[in-house]
Amino acid sequence: MTYFLLIIGAMFVNNFVLCQFLGCCPFLGVSKKTDTALGMGLAVIFVMGIASVFTWLVQKLLVAAGIEYLQTIAFILVIAALVQLVELVLKKFMPALYSALGVYLPLITTNCAVLGVAILNIQSYGIASAESLLMSFLNGVFSGAGFTIAILLLAGIRERMHIDAVPKPFRGFPITLVAASIMSLAFTAFSGMIA
Amino acid sequence: MKKSAMPQELRMNMRGKSKIVGGGILASNPVFRLVLGMCPTLAISTSAFNGLGMGIAATVVLVCSNALVSLLRKVIPDKVRIPAYVLIIATFVTLVEMLLRKFVPALYDALGIYLPLIVVNCIILARAEAFASTNKVGDSVLDGLGMGLGFTLALLLLGVIREFLGSGTFFVGSFGEAEFGVTLGNLPDYAMSVFVMPAGGFLTLGLVMAAINAISDKTAAKRDAKHAEEGKVIDEMVREHVEAELASAGADAPSADAVRVGDGKEEEK
Numbered sequence: 001m002t003y004f005l006l007i008i009g010a011m012f013v014n015n016f017v018l019c020q021f022l023g024c025c026p027f028l029g030v031s032k033k034t035d036t037a038l039g040m041g042l043a044v045i046f047v048m049g050i051a052s053v054f055t056w057l058v059q060k061l062l063v064a065a066g067i068e069y070l071q072t073i074a075f076i077l078v079i080a081a082l083v084q085l086v087e088l089v090l091k092k093f094m095p096a097l098y099s100a101l102g103v104y105l106p107l108i109t110t111n112c113a114v115l116g117v118a119i120l121n122i123q124s125y126g127i128a129s130a131e132s133l134l135m136s137f138l139n140g141v142f143s144g145a146g147f148t149i150a151i152l153l154l155a156g157i158r159e160r161m162h163i164d165a166v167p168k169p170f171r172g173f174p175i176t177l178v179a180a181s182i183m184s185l186a187f188t189a190f191s192g193m194i195a
Numbered sequence: 196m197k198k199s200a201m202p203q204e205l206r207m208n209m210r211g212k213s214k215i216v217g218g219g220i221l222a223s224n225p226v227f228r229l230v231l232g233m234c235p236t237l238a239i240s241t242s243a244f245n246g247l248g249m250g251i252a253a254t255v256v257l258v259c260s261n262a263l264v265s266l267l268r269k270v271i272p273d274k275v276r277i278p279a280y281v282l283i284i285a286t287f288v289t290l291v292e293m294l295l296r297k298f299v300p301a302l303y304d305a306l307g308i309y310l311p312l313i314v315v316n317c318i319i320l321a322r323a324e325a326f327a328s329t330n331k332v333g334d335s336v337l338d339g340l341g342m343g344l345g346f347t348l349a350l351l352l353l354g355v356i357r358e359f360l361g362s363g364t365f366f367v368g369s370f371g372e373a374e375f376g377v378t379l380g381n382l383p384d385y386a387m388s389v390f391v392m393p394a395g396g397f398l399t400l401g402l403v404m405a406a407i408n409a410i411s412d413k414t415a416a417k418r419d420a421k422h423a424e425e426g427k428v429i430d431e432m433v434r435e436h437v438e439a440e441l442a443s444a445g446a447d448a449p450s451a452d453a454v455r456v457g458d459g460k461e462e463e464k
Contacts, residue, residue, distance in 0.1 A: 019393055024233035025317050069293070072311040073285040080278050109281070112234050112315040119308055169409035170401075173230055177401030184394040 006135060010142035013191055016113050017150040018184040023113030027151050028176060030104065037155035040104045041148025045141055047086060047108045048117050051079050052140030053133065055118035060127045075118050083109045117143050150187075154180060212337055219341025225318045226349035226400075227407050232318040235309050236350060237396040241361065244368025244376070246354030248302040250347025252291050252310065254340070257319050259287045261339035264327040271328075280323040281314065288313045301368070318346060357399050361390030 016022045023044070030040045055075050062068050087105050090098040098105075108114060121136040157179050166175050225231045232253070239249040263283050264271075271279045292310055295303040303310065313319070322342055327335040358364055363383035367376030389395045 021234050021238035021393060021396065022312075024237060025231070028230065028233055069289065072289050072292070072314055073282065076281055076285050076314050077278070080281060109277070110315045110317055110320055112312045115315050116308060116312060119311060123308075167405075169405040169412065171408075174401045174405035174408065177397045177404065181394045181397035181401060184392075184397055185389070188392065188394060 003135075003138060006138055007142045008193065010139050011146040011149065012187065013193060014143075015146045015150055015187050015190075016116070016143050017147055018180070018187040019191075020116070022116040023111050023147050026104075026107065026111055027147070027154065028173065028180070030107075031151050031155040031158055031176075034152060034155040034159060036104075037151045038148070039101055040107075041144070041151050043101045043104045043108055044111065044113065044147050045144030047079075047083060047105075048114055048144040048147075049137060049141040050086065051082055051114050051118055052121055052136045054078050054082060056121065056127055056133050056136045059122050063127065071119070071122075072115075075115055079114050079118070080109045113143070113147055150183070153183060157183075212334075215334055215337045216341035216344070219338065219343070220345040220348060224345040224349060225342050226346060227404055229318075229321075231321055232316045232346060234312065235316060236346075236353065237393070237400060238309055239306060240350050240353035240357055240396065240399075241391045242358040242364075242368070243351055243354035243366045245302070245305045246350035247347065248299070248368075249306060249309065250343070250350045252295065252306070253313055253316060253319070253346055254343025255291055256284060256287045256313055257322060257343045257346075258336055258339040260284045260319055261322055261327040261335040262332055263287075264323045265330060265332045265335035268328050276328065277320075277324070280320060280328075284319050284323070285314045318342060353396075353399055353403065356403070357390045357395060360387055360399075361392075361395060362386050362388075 014020060017024060017027045026040055026044075031037050055078055058074050058078050059068075059071065062070060062074060083106060087098070090101070090105070117140050121139055125132040125135045125139070127133075154176070158176060161175060161179065170178070219225065223229055226233075226236050235249055235253065240246045260280070260283050264280055267279075267283075288311060291313070292303075295306070295310065322338060326338045330338070355365070358367070359379075363379055363386040365377040365379060367378070368374075387395075390399065
């Protein structure tokens with residue numbers, strides 16, 4: 001039951017983009033078409049899952065060494081290195097997936113959702129037990145899934161909006177933001193689901 | 196000799212410098228024009244005080260990282276430049292984090308997770324990559340200052356609007372012991388809390404961006420009209436001048452051209 005709540009919570013109730021404002025840059029920048037949005041979403045799920053595990057381990061090392069204040073620097077380095085590593089591995093062993101993810105993979109380094117999930121994991125689950133590692137991993141993967149849902153929905157809306165007669169000052173980002181606002185309002189309704 | 200030459204050069208230089216700073220505030224405002232740094236913009240602009248605090252923290256990091264990246268631009272190998280920039284930025288963010296925790300704990304709590312997330316604020320990396328890595332230290336610092344101010348002003352503007360509509364207050368905050376801010380009558384009873392929620396953040400930013408687009412479209416149209424008008428006046432003046440010139444030239448030594456243009460006038464004389 002705990003895990004079920006965790007999954008629903010990460011995907012809908014605390015949706016990263018629409019409720020916590022993490023990962024807004026790719027959310028607004030890479031949501032013009034549904035297929036590129038899907039590519040970005042999958043890449044984010046992938047990296048967020050792995051990053052959750054590795055930053056959990058790194059935090060354990062930092063605490064053991066008594067240098068927790070280096071958390072930010074250590075995490076961003078781990079994430080940058082991970083993204084590079086994932087890129088290499090995918091290129092070698094799964095070229096199809098690699099070319100599908102394309103340019104979005106390196107962009108993930110500067111996606112604040114990844115660093116955000118790493119820091120939030122440590123804050124909310126700690127590093128005490130193996131269970132907290134599993135929770136962190138699940139939170140990473142399903143927060144990524146929440147991001148994918150949000151960016152896919154917005155991309156669908158934007159594709160339709162492309163052929164609508166939007167007032168001139170609203171064209172481009174303003175109308176996208178208004179659409180995101182309405183989506184966010186809808187997602188607020190999920191907050192009643194988990195007390 | 197050198198001293199008298201300085202002011203002229205300095206003034207020319209000043210104009211270039213102020214352009215670097217001013218560009219970041221208006222023409223290429225990072226939030227409204229370049230649409231960078233969306234996460235902190237939307238998340239932290241729930242009140243004017245938080246917006247200002249975030250803006251200043253990001254500006255400090257931006258100026259410092261721009262300076263250091265520019266200083267090291269010839270040392271950092273091209274292939275590892277992005278990790279190097281990220282490391283530089285993360286160092287300054289950690290410093291700012293420590294200073295805030297010690298001296299402005301209220302702001303430290305309010306900024307929460309978005310404080311360490313300044314590391315991945317795309318404005319800072321974008322300026323390091325696009326400006327500081329190819330420009331001199333002085334210019335890079337000014338660019339950082341301009342971009343930072345533009346970011347701060349945008350956050351402040353959004354913060355004031357959202358705080359007013361969402362909480363019915365104006366600039367409530369605390370710095371150390373001092374608390375300040377204005378509660379506007381019984382307005383908080385009628386506050387629309389949706390504006391301090393995420394949905395309100397997206398909505399406010401969208402509407403403000405549309406308003407800025409509308410205003411800049413209008414001023415651009417006005418400027419074009421004014422230029423066209425001025426152009427006409429100048430054309431007129433040039434034509435008159437040329438005619439007069441030709442006429443006087445014709446008086447001295449009549450040429451075929453001058454006679455043709457100033458035919459009538461010459462007879463009057």
